[in-house]
Amino acid sequence: MQRIAIVDPSESSREALRTLLLGVDFVWLEAECARYEYFPDVIAQSNPDLVIIQMDSDRNKSLMLVNQIAQQYPKLSILTACSDSNSLLQSLQKGAKHFLTPPISLEDLVSILRKALNESSTSISGQVSVQGSSGNIISILGSRGGVGCTAVAVNLAATFQSQGNNQVALLDLDLALGDADVALELPANEMFSLADLARNIERLDMNFLRRAMIKHPASGVSVLRHPLELNEIGIVHEGHVERILNLLRISYSHLILDLSKSLLPTDQMGLRLSDMILVIAQLELSSLRNVVRLLHSLGNEGGMNDKIQVVLNRVGSEYQEEGITIKKAEEVIGRPIYWQIPNDPKPLMAARIDGTPLIKHAPKAKLQQNFTHLTQLLSGKPIENETKKRGWFS
Ligand SMILES: Nc1ncnc2c1ncn2[C@@H]1O[C@H](COP(=O)(O)OP(=O)(O)OP(=O)(O)O)[C@@H](O)[C@H]1O
Ligand SMILES: [Mg+2]
Numbered sequence: 001m002q003r004i005a006i007v008d009p010s011e012s013s014r015e016a017l018r019t020l021l022l023g024v025d026f027v028w029l030e031a032e033c034a035r036y037e038y039f040p041d042v043i044a045q046s047n048p049d050l051v052i053i054q055m056d057s058d059r060n061k062s063l064m065l066v067n068q069i070a071q072q073y074p075k076l077s078i079l080t081a082c083s084d085s086n087s088l089l090q091s092l093q094k095g096a097k098h099f100l101t102p103p104i105s106l107e108d109l110v111s112i113l114r115k116a117l118n119e120s121s122t123s124i125s126g127q128v129s130v131q132g133s134s135g136n137i138i139s140i141l142g143s144r145g146g147v148g149c150t151a152v153a154v155n156l157a158a159t160f161q162s163q164g165n166n167q168v169a170l171l172d173l174d175l176a177l178g179d180a181d182v183a184l185e186l187p188a189n190e191m192f193s194l195a196d197l198a199r200n201i202e203r204l205d206m207n208f209l210r211r212a213m214i215k216h217p218a219s220g221v222s223v224l225r226h227p228l229e230l231n232e233i234g235i236v237h238e239g240h241v242e243r244i245l246n247l248l249r250i251s252y253s254h255l256i257l258d259l260s261k262s263l264l265p266t267d268q269m270g271l272r273l274s275d276m277i278l279v280i281a282q283l284e285l286s287s288l289r290n291v292v293r294l295l296h297s298l299g300n301e302g303g304m305n306d307k308i309q310v311v312l313n314r315v316g317s318e319y320q321e322e323g324i325t326i327k328k329a330e331e332v333i334g335r336p337i338y339w340q341i342p343n344d345p346k347p348l349m350a351a352r353i354d355g356t357p358l359i360k361h362a363p364k365a366k367l368q369q370n371f372t373h374l375t376q377l378l379s380g381k382p383i384e385n386e387t388k389k390r391g392w393f394s
Contacts, residue, residue: 278310
């Protein structure tokens with residue numbers, strides 16, 4: 001945890017900055033000061049890793065302060081905030097390393113803090129979100145109803161969550177009929193949903209957001225539910241999804257999106273912000289035909305094509321249509337199948353009834369092992385068991 005000290009004679013902007021900082025989980029607000037002239041003493045006592053100087057109350061005094069601190073503590077990161085761009089420029093000349101222009105948004109603050117703290121010589125805490133780039137967003141998109149999106153999204157999320165320091169959030173963007181909260185049974189008194197966040201989007205900060213993320217007790221996956229009432233669906237717009245995802249990726253290592261099959265603007269925003277899109281298909285005509293349509297239409301949008309991978313689900317089930325082999329499917333869709341998931345209804349059904357993911361309910365099931373290997377592939381790691389891999393993965 002990195003320690004921060006701030007100075008700002010204005011009560012109101014100091015309070016706003018304090019609220020923002022309280023929402024950033026990798027920094028600790030060690031000291032606040034209301035007078036520029038006392039700030040050097042505050043620094044000497046609190047020994048912060050980074051200081052923020054809000055300059056608007058007295059630009060000359062604050063510039064002198066920047067100069068003094070830069071001389072006295074050459075290794076300390078100094079961040080200035082001011083509504084006057086000339087003063088900001090002068091503060092950089094006097095030794096500030098970074099600046100912010102009010103009004104300060106949480107996104108701007110976090111990205112500057114990350115940059116500043118990564119540059120400083122002090123070691124960074126164990127937070128995943130701080131160490132690397134921001135969280136990975138993986139969208140799960142179906143090629144028709146019932147193809148297995150929710151099963152894949154939930155179990156992928158729980159498998160990632162079980163690994164290392166990962167912090168995983170599952171977002172149910174199937175606004176009308178989503179059922180991620182059935183597969184992961186959530187505490188009955190926790191009723192927050194995407195609609196509550198959309199309603200409060202203007203005052204959305206990290207604390208509010210964290211309250212809306214409901215932790216599934218057994219797996220530790222944080223779930224953002226679809227709107228609970230059908231008449232709330234219209235409240236959620238693509239702009240809400242954009243802001244929520246951008247904020248969440250600050251705190252989580254992985255965001256898994258269970259998308260609707262309607263390709264609504266909210267789904268499209270999810271796809272746009274995703275690092276990876278897994279299109280779930282089965283070996284039958286209507287699913288494969290839709291994969292072709294999806295690849296064609298999404299592929300036309302800049303940057304989307306490279307992110308899409310096709311995953312075959314329920315391989316080996318009796319629902320597969322005769323004569324449609326994997327080779328044939330690859331010919332039809334014009335690209336290799338990225339991953340195959342076997343048909344394994346029993347443990348999946350039992351896990352769903354129990355409201356827990358496979359990794360908790362049946363960790364030894366072949367389906368769970370397949371999900372573990374899929375997370376390894378998605379993380380760019382070697383897949384543990386080559387024999388098993390060859391069986392499922394072409
Ligand atoms: N690999 C699998 N093996 C066996 N059964 C599976 C597998 N994947 C999914 N299923 C089953 O298929 C059914 C549909 O799965 P799921 O609800 O995950 O699909 P979906 O694409 O999210 O559906 P919807 O269109 O309703 O959102 C469920 O009964 C689920 O248990
Ligand atoms: Mg579903």
